[in-house]
Amino acid sequence: MIQSMTGYGKSTAVVKGKKIHVEIKSLNSKALDLSARIVPLYREKEMEIRAMISRTLERGKVDFTIWVEKDDTQTATPINGVILDNYYQQIKQISEERHIPLPADWFATLLRLPDVMTRTEVEELDEEEWTAVRTAIEEAIGKLVDFRKQEGAALQKKFTEKIQNIGDLLKSIEPYEQSRTERIRQRLVEALETIPNVEYDKNRLEQEMIYYIEKLDINEEKQRLANHLKYFMETMENGHGQGKKLGFIAQEMGREINTTGSKSNLAEMQNIVVKMKDELEQIKEQVLNVM
Template identity: 45%
Template sequence: MLLSMTGFGAAQLETDAYTLSIEIKSLNSKSMDLSLRIPRSLSDKELEIRNLVSRSLVRGKVNLNIDLARNKGVGAKNKINSELLKAYYQELEQAAQLLGAQSPDLFRLALQMPEVLQTEAAEEGKTEEVSWETVAPLLQQAIDNLNSFRADEGKALTAEIVSYIDRIRILLAEVDKHDPKRVEQIKQRIQSHLQEISASESFNQNRFEQEMIYYIEKLDIAEEKVRLINHLHYFTETVYLPEPTGKKLGFISQEIGREINTIGSKANDSTIQHLVVEMKEELEKIKEQLNNIL
């Protein structure tokens, strides 16, 4: 079954301390073109990451983003502004004495006053460390999700491409059906001219027969029809192979095109040439879709 080169996969791990997010996007490319964006703490694993992605995804323009974020509040510290606490306490104590009020909770009240208890954020730029043993299975999960996306896209592409191949088969059957009529028309044209040519004094029977054999062989498309139907069968078989077959299908489509072109050039018949044009249209649709096949 065919696989699309286009895909998206993601995976995420949340802990009390951090959130680890991995996203992979893949587009069409003739080879593996991998762009990485990873935390500094994983820089020593870049080669290992590249090998894992390349081995699993084979081809495509791939963007991999591994994001490590500290959860809000982790690492924050509370700090008491002692000078401000002292000032508030003294003011509250003086007010209590002035009013003759009881003051058992002055410290608690002063501690609750604005900006006495301050929260310090974690050091800027500092992120939680994460081990490769944690990242590796999450990365594989994101890759598996992308490949699942590719497989779903590939099912639709498979049905579409096979329908184009089936259409070429139908058109080739029409060519085969019309071919005897074409041959008969050629024979009639030859016979009509034969009487005129044989009446000439310079007519050479042996030379004429040799040239006619060459001419008939040049117009014969039997071998091209056989090769084309074989290429179509081979293409369909290759579509359903388990391994990536995009490049192989590209080569087979070139052979299909070569036989279609030869039939068109040798046919010397308007009906067959119209059928050939339709086959070329279907083949172009196939080639366009093969650009997105792994």
């Protein structure tokens, strides 16, 4: 079963009064193009995070984001009691020494002083929190992979339909191919008969006809195209990671269809070739999304 490169996954972990959000999304790309936005506390784990993502996703333009939502008790800036008490003692001492009146509103005065309401603690990532975060990352990646599988199943269904359509169109060429030999012969004979007093060697005409028909023969192109259609279907069943190979097969299918079109000298056959090209173009557009 093939996988799409388009996917989305999100997960949340709650630890130590913090809600940690992990979000990851991907689009199609020739290789793995990973962009990560990580809050400072978890930056020391960035290489490990990147390794987790690259091991699983392999290809795609991937955007990874992790951010922290703290509750009200965590986001409120604490009052530094030690600094506040130190300011209080200094103000009292200066008031006594210089006979300056004490402030009427102590809190309004003290809370405006430097560093009284400054967050000074430095957060450190411990093993308990990182374990919860790593689990959330793995869960988000897993959800993205599930999304890719669902998209891949839809693509595989569409590819199967298009391949069958091309196969049916290929079979519909046969009746026109079988009748065109006689049409060509009849057209040449009628053209010769319009020329007055002309004599021609019927054996030589037959030889020229054989040479002409051989140049227009499309049996090899039909066989190769049928083989490519079969190989495309087999490759889809081989699992994910087949996107590039499917793209190459689609290119080869296009070559055989184009050659068939160039050798088709009947309007009915050329119309069928146009329809095959249309079906193949839809495959080429979507195969770019296959991992």
